Amino acid sequence: MRTTLAHEAVHARRGLCPRWLIPREELAVHTQAASALIPIGRLGEALAGSLDPRVVAAELDVTPDFVDARLHGLDPVEYAALWDRIAHHRLAPDS
Known part of the structure:
Protein backbone atom coordinates (compact mmCIF):
# COMPACT_ATOMS: atom_id res chain seq x y z
CA MET A 1 0.00 0.00 0.00
CA ARG A 2 2.79 2.40 0.94
CA THR A 3 4.64 1.76 -2.32
CA THR A 4 1.49 2.20 -4.39
CA LEU A 5 0.71 5.51 -2.69
CA ALA A 6 4.26 6.75 -3.26
CA HIS A 7 4.09 5.70 -6.91
CA GLU A 8 0.77 7.47 -7.46
CA ALA A 9 1.98 10.60 -5.64
CA VAL A 10 4.89 10.87 -8.08
CA HIS A 11 2.43 10.48 -10.97
CA ALA A 12 0.33 13.31 -9.54
CA ARG A 13 3.38 15.58 -9.23
CA ARG A 14 4.62 14.83 -12.74
CA GLY A 15 1.24 15.21 -14.42
CA LEU A 16 0.04 13.65 -17.64
CA CYS A 17 2.36 12.41 -20.34
CA PRO A 18 1.80 11.50 -23.98
CA VAL A 29 7.97 7.28 -11.73
CA HIS A 30 8.86 3.94 -10.15
CA THR A 31 12.49 5.01 -9.74
CA GLN A 32 11.52 8.35 -8.20
CA ALA A 33 9.04 6.72 -5.83
CA ALA A 34 11.67 4.19 -4.73
CA SER A 35 14.14 6.99 -4.12
CA ALA A 36 11.57 8.87 -2.04
CA LEU A 37 10.70 5.82 0.08
CA ILE A 38 14.19 4.40 0.58
CA PRO A 39 16.77 6.79 2.01
CA ILE A 40 20.31 5.84 1.06
CA GLY A 41 21.37 5.42 4.69
CA ARG A 42 18.62 2.92 5.43
CA LEU A 43 19.35 1.08 2.19
CA GLY A 44 23.00 0.83 3.17
CA GLU A 45 22.14 -0.53 6.60
CA ALA A 46 19.76 -3.11 5.13
CA LEU A 47 22.32 -4.20 2.52
CA ALA A 48 25.00 -4.46 5.19
CA GLY A 49 22.94 -7.20 6.77
CA SER A 50 21.93 -9.04 3.61
CA LEU A 51 22.26 -8.79 -0.15
CA ASP A 52 19.03 -10.74 -0.70
CA PRO A 53 16.52 -8.26 -2.17
CA ARG A 54 13.63 -9.99 -0.37
CA VAL A 55 15.33 -9.58 3.00
CA VAL A 56 16.25 -5.98 2.23
CA ALA A 57 12.68 -5.23 1.09
CA ALA A 58 11.22 -6.71 4.27
CA GLU A 59 13.62 -4.65 6.38
CA LEU A 60 12.67 -1.46 4.53
CA ASP A 61 8.93 -2.26 4.38
CA VAL A 62 8.81 -2.04 0.58
CA THR A 63 8.50 -4.55 -2.24
CA PRO A 64 11.57 -6.21 -3.80
CA ASP A 65 10.94 -4.38 -7.09
CA PHE A 66 11.24 -1.08 -5.20
CA VAL A 67 14.63 -2.19 -3.89
CA ASP A 68 15.62 -3.05 -7.45
CA ALA A 69 14.37 0.31 -8.75
CA ARG A 70 16.26 2.15 -5.99
CA LEU A 71 19.48 0.29 -6.79
CA HIS A 72 19.14 0.94 -10.52
CA GLY A 73 18.49 4.63 -9.87
CA LEU A 74 21.58 5.28 -7.75
CA ASP A 75 23.65 8.32 -8.59
CA PRO A 76 27.47 7.95 -8.50
CA VAL A 77 27.80 9.32 -4.95
CA GLU A 78 25.13 6.95 -3.63
CA TYR A 79 26.73 4.04 -5.49
CA ALA A 80 30.11 4.80 -3.93
CA ALA A 81 28.57 5.05 -0.46
CA LEU A 82 26.86 1.67 -0.83
CA TRP A 83 29.98 0.09 -2.34
CA ASP A 84 31.90 1.08 0.78
CA ARG A 85 29.06 0.05 3.12
CA ILE A 86 28.87 -3.50 1.75
CA ALA A 87 32.62 -4.10 1.37
CA HIS A 88 32.49 -6.81 4.02
CA HIS A 89 30.34 -8.94 1.68
CA ARG A 90 33.16 -8.92 -0.90
CA LEU A 91 35.98 -9.83 1.47
CA ALA A 92 37.23 -13.41 1.33
CA PRO A 93 36.97 -15.26 4.64
CA ASP A 94 40.28 -15.78 6.47
CA SER A 95 41.70 -19.23 5.94
Missing part, protein backbone atom coordinates in the same frame (compact mmCIF):
# COMPACT_ATOMS: atom_id res chain seq x y z
CA ARG A 19 0.54 7.97 -24.50
CA TRP A 20 3.65 6.95 -26.43
CA LEU A 21 5.82 7.86 -23.41
CA ILE A 22 3.89 5.80 -20.86
CA PRO A 23 6.40 2.89 -20.57
CA ARG A 24 9.30 5.29 -20.03
CA GLU A 25 7.21 7.41 -17.66
CA GLU A 26 6.30 4.37 -15.55
CA LEU A 27 9.96 3.49 -15.16
CA ALA A 28 10.87 7.06 -14.19
